[in-house]
Amino acid sequence: MFKYLPHTEADIKEMLAVIGVQRLDDLFQEIPNDLLGKDLNIPPSHSELEIYQRFNELAAKNKVLIPFVGAGAYDHYTPSVIRHLIERQEFLTAYTPYQPEISQGTLQYIFEYQSLICELTGMDVSNASMYDGATATAEAMMMAANAKNRKKVLISKTVNPNIIKVVETYAKYRDIEVGIVDEIDGITSLEDFKQQNDTENACLIVQNPNFYGIIEDYNGYREILDETKGLFIMNSDPSTLAVLKTPAEYGVDIACGDAQTLGVPLSFGGPYIGYLATTTKLMRKMPGRICGVTTDSEGKRAFVLTLQAREQHIRREKANSNICSNQSLLALFVTIYLSIMGEKGLKEAQMNSVNATHYLCESLTKLPTFRLAYNREYFKDVAIQTTLDPNIIDQALFEHGFLGPLQFGKFDETKKDVLLFSATEKRTKAEIDRLVEVLEAL
Amino acid sequence: MFYDSLIFEISTKDRVGYSLPISPFAKHEFAEQLLRSTKAMLPQVSELEAVRHYTNVSTKNFGVEKGFYPLGSCTMKYNPKINQDIAGMSGFNLHPYQQTSSVQGVLEIYYETQRILSELSGLDTFSLNPYAGAHGELVGLMIMKKYHLDRKDFKRTKIIVPDSAHGTNPASASVAGFTSVEVKSNLDGTVNLKDLKDVLNDEIAGIMLTNPNTTGIFEKDILEISRLVHEAGGLLYYDGANLNPILGLARPGDMGFDIMHINLHKTFSTPHGGGGPGSGPVGVAKHLVKYLPSPVVKQKDSVYYIEDQNDTSIGQVTHFYGNIGVVIKAYTYLLTVGKENMANIGRYSVLNANYIKESLKSDYLLPIKGICKHEFVFDGLIDKSHHVTTLDVAKRLLDYDVHPPTIYFPLVFKESLMIEPTEAESKATIDNFIQVMKTVAEEARTNPDLVKGAPYNTVVKRLDEAKAARNPIVKYRDLL
Numbered sequence: 001m002f003k004y005l006p007h008t009e010a011d012i013k014e015m016l017a018v019i020g021v022q023r024l025d026d027l028f029q030e031i032p033n034d035l036l037g038k039d040l041n042i043p044p045s046h047s048e049l050e051i052y053q054r055f056n057e058l059a060a061k062n063k064v065l066i067p068f069v070g071a072g073a074y075d076h077y078t079p080s081v082i083r084h085l086i087e088r089q090e091f092l093t094a095y096t097p098y099q100p101e102i103s104q105g106t107l108q109y110i111f112e113y114q115s116l117i118c119e120l121t122g123m124d125v126s127n128a129s130m131y132d133g134a135t136a137t138a139e140a141m142m143m144a145a146n147a148k149n150r151k152k153v154l155i156s157k158t159v160n161p162n163i164i165k166v167v168e169t170y171a172k173y174r175d176i177e178v179g180i181v182d183e184i185d186g187i188t189s190l191e192d193f194k195q196q197n198d199t200e201n202a203c204l205i206v207q208n209p210n211f212y213g214i215i216e217d218y219n220g221y222r223e224i225l226d227e228t229k230g231l232f233i234m235n236s237d238p239s240t241l242a243v244l245k246t247p248a249e250y251g252v253d254i255a256c257g258d259a260q261t262l263g264v265p266l267s268f269g270g271p272y273i274g275y276l277a278t279t280t281k282l283m284r285k286m287p288g289r290i291c292g293v294t295t296d297s298e299g300k301r302a303f304v305l306t307l308q309a310r311e312q313h314i315r316r317e318k319a320n321s322n323i324c325s326n327q328s329l330l331a332l333f334v335t336i337y338l339s340i341m342g343e344k345g346l347k348e349a350q351m352n353s354v355n356a357t358h359y360l361c362e363s364l365t366k367l368p369t370f371r372l373a374y375n376r377e378y379f380k381d382v383a384i385q386t387t388l389d390p391n392i393i394d395q396a397l398f399e400h401g402f403l404g405p406l407q408f409g410k411f412d413e414t415k416k417d418v419l420l421f422s423a424t425e426k427r428t429k430a431e432i433d434r435l436v437e438v439l440e441a442l
Numbered sequence: 443m444f445y446d447s448l449i450f451e452i453s454t455k456d457r458v459g460y461s462l463p464i465s466p467f468a469k470h471e472f473a474e475q476l477l478r479s480t481k482a483m484l485p486q487v488s489e490l491e492a493v494r495h496y497t498n499v500s501t502k503n504f505g506v507e508k509g510f511y512p513l514g515s516c517t518m519k520y521n522p523k524i525n526q527d528i529a530g531m532s533g534f535n536l537h538p539y540q541q542t543s544s545v546q547g548v549l550e551i552y553y554e555t556q557r558i559l560s561e562l563s564g565l566d567t568f569s570l571n572p573y574a575g576a577h578g579e580l581v582g583l584m585i586m587k588k589y590h591l592d593r594k595d596f597k598r599t600k601i602i603v604p605d606s607a608h609g610t611n612p613a614s615a616s617v618a619g620f621t622s623v624e625v626k627s628n629l630d631g632t633v634n635l636k637d638l639k640d641v642l643n644d645e646i647a648g649i650m651l652t653n654p655n656t657t658g659i660f661e662k663d664i665l666e667i668s669r670l671v672h673e674a675g676g677l678l679y680y681d682g683a684n685l686n687p688i689l690g691l692a693r694p695g696d697m698g699f700d701i702m703h704i705n706l707h708k709t710f711s712t713p714h715g716g717g718g719p720g721s722g723p724v725g726v727a728k729h730l731v732k733y734l735p736s737p738v739v740k741q742k743d744s745v746y747y748i749e750d751q752n753d754t755s756i757g758q759v760t761h762f763y764g765n766i767g768v769v770i771k772a773y774t775y776l777l778t779v780g781k782e783n784m785a786n787i788g789r790y791s792v793l794n795a796n797y798i799k800e801s802l803k804s805d806y807l808l809p810i811k812g813i814c815k816h817e818f819v820f821d822g823l824i825d826k827s828h829h830v831t832t833l834d835v836a837k838r839l840l841d842y843d844v845h846p847p848t849i850y851f852p853l854v855f856k857e858s859l860m861i862e863p864t865e866a867e868s869k870a871t872i873d874n875f876i877q878v879m880k881t882v883a884e885e886a887r888t889n890p891d892l893v894k895g896a897p898y899n900t901v902v903k904r905l906d907e908a909k910a911a912r913n914p915i916v917k918y919r920d921l922l
Contacts, residue, residue: 002779002782002783002786004519004520004522004711004778004779004783004865004866005783005786005787005790005865005866006866006867006868006869007790007793007868007869011868011869012793014869015793015794015796015797015869016793018797018800018801019793019796019797019800019813020800021813024789024792024793026813027789027792027793027796027813028691028692028789028792029813030660030662030813031660031662031688031691031692032662032664032665034665034696035692035693035696035697036691036692038564038693038696040561040562040690040781040784041561042558042561042562042776042780042781042784043558043776043777043780043781044780044781044782045777045778045779045780045781045782045783046777046778046780048524048778050777051524051528051774051777051778052528054777055528055531055774056533057547058533058547058548058550058551059531059532059533059534059547060533060547061546061547061550062533062534062536062544062545062546062547062548063540063544063545064532064533064535064536065536065537065540065544067537067539069537069539071539072538072761072762073537073538073539073762075537077462079459079460081489081492081493083530084493085493085496085497085500087526088497088500089505089506089507089508090500090501090502090503090504090505090508091500091503091505091715091716092505092521092526092713092715093505093506093507093518093521093713093714094503094504094505094506094714094715094716095511095513095516095518095714095716095717095845096714096716096717097716097717099504099836099840099845099846100902100905100907101837101840101897101900101901101902101903101904101905102502102503102504102840102845102900103502103503103504103716104499104502104503104901104902105499105500105501105502105503105716106503106716106717108448108499108502109496109499109716111448111916111917111918112448112449112450112918114916114917115448115450115917115918115919116484118917118919119482119483119484119919120482122478124916124917125914125916125917126916126917128717129718131573131574131577131718131760132573132760132761132762133761134758134760134761135573135577135759135760135761142617160761162758162761162762163761165757165758166757166758166759166760166761168757169584169735169756169757169758169759170617170759172757173583173584173587173617173618173619173756174617174618174619175619215472215476217475217476219475241478241482242478242482242484243472243477243478244472244476244477244478245475245476245477245478245479246478249478249479258761265535265767266535266536266537266538267534267535267536267766267767268534268535268536268537268538268540268545268548268762268763268766269538269760269761269762269763269764269766270573270719270760270761270762270763270764270765270766270767270768271573271718271719271765271766271767271768272761283914283916289717290914290916291916292910292911292914292915292916293910293915293916293920293921294905294906294907294909294910295905295906295909296902296903296904296905296906297903297904297905297906298903300902300903301446302902302905304905304907304910306907306910306911306914306916307911307914308911309911311609312576312609312610312612312613313609313610313851314609315609315613316609316612316613316622317612317613317615317616317621317622318616319609319613319616321613321617322576322579322580322610322613322614322616322617323574323576323577324574324575324576324609324610325573325574325575325576325707325714325717325718325719325720326574326717326718327573327715327718327719328715328716328717328718328719329713329715329716329718329719330715330718330719332496332716335449336492336496338484338485339449339459339484339485339487339492339495339496340459340460340487340489340492341459341460341484342457342458342459342460342484342485342486342487343481343482343483343484343486344458344486345458345459345460345462346482346484348462349462351465351469351470352462352465352467354470355465355467355468355469355470356465356467358467358468358470359467359468377472377473377476394541398541398544403537403539403540406539410750425462425465428466429466429467
């Protein structure tokens, strides 16, 4: 017997009799013999105690460092209540809410999630979530190419290089050409954008704050895109939108990004949650699930998946996207996060991160070996140039239990001396002072 | 009702649910033109208000721990509690940019999970990066496309998809830049070999199959199908949504499949979460390993490392390394089940499905006779004289605390009612389901209006779905 398999020998015998066969193997007679009976090299069954032993061993092979890097994954504070609530079996073990009468719980939080994303971005409509910020951006790119029926897109070089790579992968297989708009002194080059933009271009994709943490001012971009009837796509960290000018205020058509910054644990890169929001005009071109309001037969307010004619299970090869499962439980996670934090708490957490990052930058650039790479307004990531060997910095910080900055050299040969630091509201003054001390000693 | 409010409707100005330390740092001020002009309208609630609100919201859902959930093609098995505890261990909460020397434990989990999946499926190597089943399909089809392009075989722009396939198959083909060619099924749901031969030519990149297929029937001619497709120069893609019944018994790789995905949230017990996060690892035969998406986790001399740059790869499809938290749960399950019990998962899931099928075939129309695998399809009630539809039956089941089967899928039958019990359910639970299904069939004969008006015991009654689409209200502000 095994704890996840309840049948006794007597049960099996009775059931086989009803089916009218003798043995369990009789249920597999149509499978060619050559395919059956392979001896598999897989581990033996572990008891619960052995599971803990094994995973304690594995966890001990990791070393959890205190991060001084963000670059797409941020160590923000997670209120305790969230895990307790999202692990309620009613949320955790439910399937996609295709039977709305017994899925009002899931549907209601999707509706609240959509409402919150619209509040932060200023957009008209959000879907129920995407896999991550990079795939959300790729889906936004495909949505623009489909809506405009154009085969060219532009993306700023100041977008996170991993996001650019994912966009390029998706585009390549659809024969969509991706043009990179150059940067100038840490921001998108308006000149280069104007030069490359034409009526064959479906959209411009930018990021704000950009990969270097710089807050770009995108005033005027909308008007330029209007001349060629192109769409404006902005990838934003939604947590910054409690403070910063929203995608809607810049006249954006599609807002997207990663909502990991709304308290989601780092978890070595996933699960995170992508979001995608757009205008009423483009709602029917949107990928993924959308929850709407209706009434039941007694007139009571209720929630239901709607506009499903866009989706794969109805439209098959003509669907807007192939997405089915998304990151629903994470949508609940960030919904509870935003409910607990409120506007005031979200802004406070973000401004504490901004202040911590500025303190870090100011302390560090007092040393002769560090200086600010771009003299521009930044949020909670900051690009700092160094005369030291980045690998020595990395090693020294590691020895003190810190995860050092991202090295730009990983993505760009010409920027080997530039490092991307970040501090969130979780970093204390003592930790930052210690980090600076370690680097001063090099 | 007091507890039916939205979180926004219980919000009260100046109420808070959070606490943060007083910041010791100087306050930075941004220039006005960089700031938003109006405040975001987020809820203002106390901690208890938030907790009570979401607890009440949760009670409006049906979960696997509440009752039987025989949703076809979804494999709603038990999600073990220990998986949650292990995935939540602080030792796994790592920044994705940590040096590989400091994340050897989590890389070992990634590598070992992909190795066990390879062993179970008869393929060479898996990437655990894809986030969900459909994401895996997309990655698999990108691999297929790159394989043909690398051979300078530019004509192969079409993918064969059976008419019984999951909707994601043709949709993924489109996203990967292919067009779909549909092949009809035989009366028993299997691929029609003659039809297949007719569509095979030098424009076919490959075929997407799930085996057993969506009617629960094993493609007994799979070796012949594989030979035909390969001879025509195409590749075989296996949709792992239906892997559960052959787990530990037969392997897609041995059947001739070149590429497949697995839904860890189906076969390997990770929770569905109301629609994710899932995980859709993609496995390939040896000659396709070089195409797997970057980054790739590798091992050399017992040290694990991450390969970021790879010119032969299809490219990058995730920001980091996939849904690692989900992978940890699946690895916990794989170790718990172990070699001794793996094949019994397949066996008992098939036993349960056939037992239900045989017990109900006198009340519900069984279009495909004979032994099924993990799931099967009824084409509605046998007695249709009272015009009680599959939708009515599904809604009536809600009143008996049973989650309805998948309805109106696969599309090959008009009144599809697709039942998948999984191996996790006891005979007593299944007998109760059979009894309920018989009661509903009896009600459909004696009191059809009762069934047509269902459900009665749910928090909301039947919904006006057309109204939601006609006048979309998609956020709280639309209600103001």
